[in-house]
Amino acid sequence: MKKHNLCYAQSGGVTAVINTSAAAVIAAAKTTPAVHRVYAAQNGILGVLNEELIETWHESGKSLRQLEQTPGGAFGSCRVKLPDPNDDLVPYARLMDVFAAHDIRYFLYNGGNDSADTAMKLSAAARTLNYPLVVVGVPKTIDNDLAATDTCPGFPSAAKYVAVSIAETMLDVASMSATSTKVFVLEVMGRHAGWLAAAAGMAVPVGGGALMILPPEVPWRRAHFVATLHRRVKKYGYAAVVVSEGLCDSKGNFLSADGTDQFAHHQLGGVAPIIADVAKHAGYKCHWGVADYMQRAARHIASAVDAKQAVAVGEVAVQLAVQGKNAYTPVIRRLSDSPYRWRVEATSLKKVANRERKLPTTYFNREQYCITAAGRRYLSPLIKGEAYPTYNATGLPEYAILKKQLAHKKLPPYSAN
Amino acid sequence: MKKHNLCYAQSGGVTAVINTSAAAVIAAAKTTPAVHRVYAAQNGILGVLNEELIETWHESGKSLRQLEQTPGGAFGSCRVKLPDPNDDLVPYARLMDVFAAHDIRYFLYNGGNDSADTAMKLSAAARTLNYPLVVVGVPKTIDNDLAATDTCPGFPSAAKYVAVSIAETMLDVASMSATSTKVFVLEVMGRHAGWLAAAAGMAVPVGGGALMILPPEVPWRRAHFVATLHRRVKKYGYAAVVVSEGLCDSKGNFLSADGTDQFAHHQLGGVAPIIADVAKHAGYKCHWGVADYMQRAARHIASAVDAKQAVAVGEVAVQLAVQGKNAYTPVIRRLSDSPYRWRVEATSLKKVANRERKLPTTYFNREQYCITAAGRRYLSPLIKGEAYPTYNATGLPEYAILKKQLAHKKLPPYSAN
Known part of the structure; x- marks a missing residue:
């Protein structure tokens, strides 16, 4: 051969x-x-x-x-x-x-x-x-x-990161909520599909508890969101919100975009601060995080x-x-x-x-802002088990340092013109 | 007894x-x-x-x-x-x-x-x-x-999270930098002391490489920052910036504050988007993350x-x-x-x-935006070793669910007046 x-x-x-x-x-x-x-x-x-x-x-x-x-x-x-x-x-x-x-x-x-x-x-x-x-x-x-x-x-690891991170931060804000922060907002990736936002649902029991998920597939309704937020804070003492970067309003416009956002704020990017601002106006002390590259690099x-x-x-x-x-x-x-x-x-x-495969409607309960039992069945096995890296003596993971030796060039340089 | x-x-x-x-x-x-x-x-x-x-x-x-x-x-x-x-x-x-x-x-x-x-x-x-x-x-x-x-x-765990997260995201942005993102900005906690920002320095060799650290102890000089950013991107193809939430200008004003920031932007909180905006104006595609509660809850x-x-x-x-x-x-x-x-x-x-104990000047090189050898000697042992939680069958850590049974009250309710 x-x-x-x-x-x-x-x-x-x-x-x-x-x-x-x-x-x-x-x-x-x-x-x-x-x-x-x-x-x-x-x-x-x-x-x-x-x-x-x-x-x-x-x-x-x-x-x-x-x-x-x-x-x-x-x-x-x-x-x-x-x-x-x-x-x-x-x-x-x-x-x-x-x-x-x-x-x-x-x-x-x-x-x-x-x-x-x-x-x-x-x-x-x-x-x-x-x-x-x-x-x-x-x-x-x-x-x-x-x-x-x-x-x-790539998705199951990012999903595990999101689920574990929101579980941890919910425990944090729950303990602060008596006298301080009552709402925590986490922005995750997903311009058009809410899979990563949905993964946060694995952190909570069926029904969602204090967690509200805002995927891009569901147009954001401010009044409905605020009313639900009030109910969650009243019931649990606090609330957590996981929002996809690509969250849109009912007209299909991104809440967050480069330049000026739809509320005429100068917006530097990031939908988490916009949702946090809404929660603040609803009367709650609020913290927000943006997982950005952390979520996809969290080996x-x-x-x-x-x-x-x-x-x-x-x-x-x-x-x-x-x-x-x-x-x-x-x-x-x-x-x-x-x-x-x-x-x-x-x-x-x-x-x-x-x-593009979006989050199926059967996986998400848009009235309750939470994943369904079917969504849990899909997600649950994906985030199971930890593939830990080995660590070096300074406490950092051992990453490959490659030689990346380039082959000898046999052709003239490429010019597109 | x-x-x-x-x-x-x-x-x-x-x-x-x-x-x-x-x-x-x-x-x-x-x-x-x-x-x-x-x-x-x-x-x-x-x-x-x-x-x-x-x-x-x-x-x-x-x-x-x-x-x-x-x-x-x-x-x-x-x-x-x-x-x-x-x-x-x-x-x-x-x-x-x-x-x-x-x-x-x-x-x-x-x-x-x-x-x-x-x-x-x-x-x-x-x-x-x-x-x-x-x-x-x-x-x-x-x-x-x-x-x-x-x-x-509490600090060593948050420091480990910051060091590992910036190491991971630097690998991510390094791989994207040829045609896409060239600068990544991560905001960490620290209103007045830059210990957590300094911990990011553990992710890189002495000298700092592509990483620039902005602790609150060092007044931010925009021109110096931009000039250094250009040099780093030129040398490494990309740059990463870790900024403390409490970063101040030379007059001691926070770059980020509730309400309106000093650039007269309506600022929703967060210094990462401000620094990212500066990097964008310097000509670089930029991503930013905010670790917020994630860093202190990352058990x-x-x-x-x-x-x-x-x-x-x-x-x-x-x-x-x-x-x-x-x-x-x-x-x-x-x-x-x-x-x-x-x-x-x-x-x-x-x-x-x-x-309040601030980051000692001997631990930080403000011209190079990196920790010194003394800083590394201090930080290195703190982030060594992983105290992993056990996980349950759904892939989430096993957290305590406490009964929290309250003692029978023996006194009338408290009224401050």
Whole structure:
């Protein structure tokens, strides 16, 4: 069998376990006869365009083990949209030149729905340009909004972080509420889908208790929110609110946006302070937090299931590549909730690209601002188990320090013009 | 020996390990011959005023073990300032009545410098009113600003959370910086003292690398900050900024305050968005987070040293009480940095009350926005080791659910007038 090289790249917003998938790809490729060596593109597809290819075989076994527990994208990620290959084949011709120069026949793109779109375009362009490339996706996103997969690696760890953080902060504010703070607002990620906000619901019993969840799928009604807030504070002595960054009003406008918010405040970004301001006007002392990158980088509290699934999709992606499953991606299929059983299957990237899976209405009770029993059944197994990193002598996790040795360039520099 | 009862109460901002001290007090009192039973005042000193005393002996052994790993103040905390007993003895007379009614001769107040002040007033008033009360402090504060102690229980865990969180988010932004976010700003607590901001320095090598720390002790100079930010981004491709909530300008005004900030923005609170706005104006895509209560409630990443010291101060406080060390408090004395050795000593509450220990100038390099080698020597042992909580079947930590059975009231309701 003629061996060829594989190129792995990271794309879009990174997660606590995207490097876990990277390490799994590199390890699986080593034992795959059809694969010679694994390159990692520096900064996603940009690294291919610029012929900046990291020779992963120089990395030590220790570094690759530590890579599994290192958050962020160790090889660099990117937010780059390629043109439609029907309109402009120039960048694709360059990509094929780079692949050919380094005998790369397998390309694994580790990303979300935008990255699936890029992978599909790349696959189509390779066919047009007659280059024998197999493109396979490796799913990841903390937003959990990928179609065709039960969950996305990255989401369960972020969900665990959100659930544990709101559980902890609710205990905090509960103890302060007699004479001080009565409302705590936490902003989590989710421009269009409220999966992470919903995960906060795991911190409380069915019914929601003192917690109110504001996902982007449910238009925010100020009067209804304030009335419910009053009832919660009256009943529990305090309230906690978890709000998605993408919360919208009934007209579909974001509450928070760059520039000036809809209340004509100069708004520096962040919906938490807006909701906190509403709670303040309702008469409550209020604190607010913004989890931002902390939630997606929180490898220190990664979900054990997430780490396993991140490995599994990486391994299967290598198999799909050498099987010639072009424009396919591994996905997670759930077999049962309790006991939680799942397996990895393959599906066409078409079913993933440019689609968005929102929080189902059956998972969320919009009148009570809480998840339903069905929502709990879905979320519960995902945040179970802790995949702790090892720590060094100074009390910090041991992160991989990679050599990232670049391959010798064989082509002239790329110029798009 | 005649036995008497002990009353324990929590005060001020709570921490990840204040309940660890509570559990230690209850356990130590059980084996102390002079102590009959332990009451816990509901919501700090307010619980004594209102004769709301929790009978801790009804709590199960399991609940008390889980209390050790439960953040927040399980018995309720309060922010209440008592009058000077020279001006107004009325509330003190009530407090002594409640103590007498329940045969409480030992009062342990778990708090920071304000609580030490309350404890001192209480002790003085008891002497004036001729009630045989022994008042002992139990130190805690995430701010680490207590005088006369090397560190304060609560701080090492919050410091570990900050150090790990900024390490994780720096890895995240580093991987995005080629085409997206170049600056990440994290706001941490600290109105007047920059200990928690300084803890972020543990995430990076000596010199600071891509990290810039803005503690309240150093007046913020916009031009110097922006110039340094440019240099960091140029050198590392990205930068991270950790800013204390209490950051001030050269005139001593807070950058962030309720109402209108000094830039005439309507400011909803939070200095992170202000610094992020400055970074945006400097030309960088920027993300920001606000750790708020998350940092002080993050029991899931508590420091092992912190948990041990929280137990130790609780145990010693009980000893001091029965030894009659009125108006004393246990403090932590550091014996050596490496290996880290410490012991608990007793000191007068006078040395703690109403004083504030700021970040020493020798621990911080204000030109480089980073901690010094001396700062690292101080911080390093504090964040070493992880005191993980146990988790339940749904993936959440197991928190204590206390009965909190109130003692039968023996006195008429309290009215301040």
